Amino acid sequence: MPMLGALKGTAMAFSKRFTPRSWPLVAVVLVSAFIVYGLLLISRSRQLQEKIAQEIHLLDDLSRLSGTLGHLSLTHRMDVGTKQYQWPVELGNARATVEQLATLYKTSPGMNELPGTLNQFLQQADSIHANAMVEQGSWSEQRPNEVVFDFIMQRAQSAIDRTTRQVHEQGLGRYTTTLSDRWNEAQFLLLSACLFAVVFAWLVGVSNKLLLESRLRSEQLNIAKHNLEVANKELRETMLSKEEKEVMIKEIHHRVKNNLQIVKSLIRFQMDQVSDPKTTELFNECVNRVSAMALVHEQTYLSKDLANIDVNSYLSHLTRDLCYAYTIDTALEMDIRINVPTMGVDTLIPLGLILNEVISNSLKYAFKGRKRGTIIVHIDGDEQTGLHMRMGDDGVGLPDRSKWERPNSLGMDLIHTLAGQLDTTVSLVAGPGTVYELVPAVKQHRKRA
Template sequence: ERISGQVELLNDLDALGMDLRQLALVHQVDLNTDGRWWEQEVRQLKRDHDHILETHANEPGIGDLRRVLEARFQQIDSLHQGSLSGVPERDQNKARAAVLKIILQRAEKAVENTARLVHERGLRTQTAALSDHWDHAQVLLVMACLLAVVFAWLVGTNRKLLSESRGHGSLLADAKRKLEQTNRELRETMLSKEEKEVMIKEIHHRVKNNLQIVKSLVRFQMDQVEDPDVRELFNECITRVGAMALVHEQTYLSKDLANIDVRTYLDQLVRDLTHVYSIDTRLQLDVDIRTHT
């Protein structure tokens, strides 16, 4: 806005200079034709002068220009009026015209100096300020470009991290799915193992019951025999059948089919043998089992 105002001032000063140059011609015309163009031209010149002073009072050189032009206006108007009054001599009119021309040239020179001062101080300062603003704008533009690059890099990094996160999430989902499948298979295996153990224990239980029945039948037959040797044979048969029944009993009573409590089995077997053979001697059983598993 300030630059446009100073450009307008330069145009007004240029128009004022043209008015000053035209004023010399108007002076000659009025002298030769007894016309009254001078007053009209002077009023227009003063209006242009006052417009410049009112509109551009704060611009450099305007105050000095005002003092110079006001003095010059009085001088040229006095010379013109003196040339028109009475019947002056031809040489005197030429001298006045020459002086008026010199005064107008000085006034025009003052206008040119003011225009040059406005150009040097005003436009140059504003141009330098605009140059500084442009440099600052370029710096801001470079910074904005750098920020855009950084932002683009951050967006790319964020997308990469997001893609990696999705990949890790997919891997975790696959691992979870495989783990769940393994757990299901393990549960099925455990259930199958438990079912097998229950079935095996049931078989051992039934075999034990069948052996008990066989043992009872053999004892019943033994009671029907009176021969001691035969009874001894029946008794050994009963003992062997009882031992086998005891093995099956300890098997299905055990919590772990792979590990049977041999100590309990041997203790029960010795107790049954002492009962069958009616042994009254007090026995002490010491079992030392060393196995490698």
């Protein structure tokens, strides 16, 4: 509790000395100091770890060097007994290993004396080996040389063991202690950072209390400003008369229609660059679909009532344009019965696209080899209760009626999709020709029930 009181008193004094505007700068300075100190601590710890790894590698190499000396002793006995003369090779390997250790670990404990000591012992061992190979005698006669050779090799092993102890005591031990000290510093750094976070959080709380009233006033001003802007916007919107709105909407439809005409012209221009009949036919279908949408916008801005467009006028123009686009040698009769006087744009666009697909298919495929034909378009109902439509022809019909529900072309896929947008279900009427019937989805469910 006394420590907490002292900490609180220090924080209060700090808060009085530094204004809220200076706290972020102080925080940045302290955080920067923590980061720099932490980076230095990490760098030092990494250097210590590298040194410890180097000492561990040295111990491994000293162990292998000890094995090399043991193998050298075995080679001496085999050469003396069997005259195989492998001693020069093994002696060269031992000296090379000593030189390598002297180069790699010249700063390690004990390595300033070990290479010279081992080279001296290896020279003495080489001299004794040479005498043993020259002298011819029994084992008892060779015994003194062998005793001296073993004593030299034991002294060499003792030198390696002494260096190993120095590496453990002066190298690994000292580095491990220093690394432990660095870990203690890291713990202190972490504790200091936590304490700083607590103090800074308390200072932020004090700052929030001091700035609360200012923030509340600022929020009130922002709310008042927003309400004033909303009121001004509503006032400007209500100042527009109904006639001005209708003029604006008609202008929008006019511009959309002009843009669609530009799209048609671009498609036709691209179509002139194509010589493949199938590709030309696809472009022509795309032009007809764009024309059907453009015609809706044309009828909209020509209509006096934007919400109610004359269906008869629209369908008459659409049928005329399609017959003009597909020139066929067949006398066509138009069985058109429209019992819906007007429709909105949202209904008329998908209806026009469906009629475009059906009549286009009829003009392309239904009357091949025939002198006369009939185009059928019957529309009943209204937009509120649902539309009941029949459209098609009395031509040759589909080649396979069993697969019409699984569309494999863009046109058939469009018919199904657009029928869903009109909340209707599409079916193929039994009988001659190809006639599609679209009925409201509610009625269709009732029939199935």
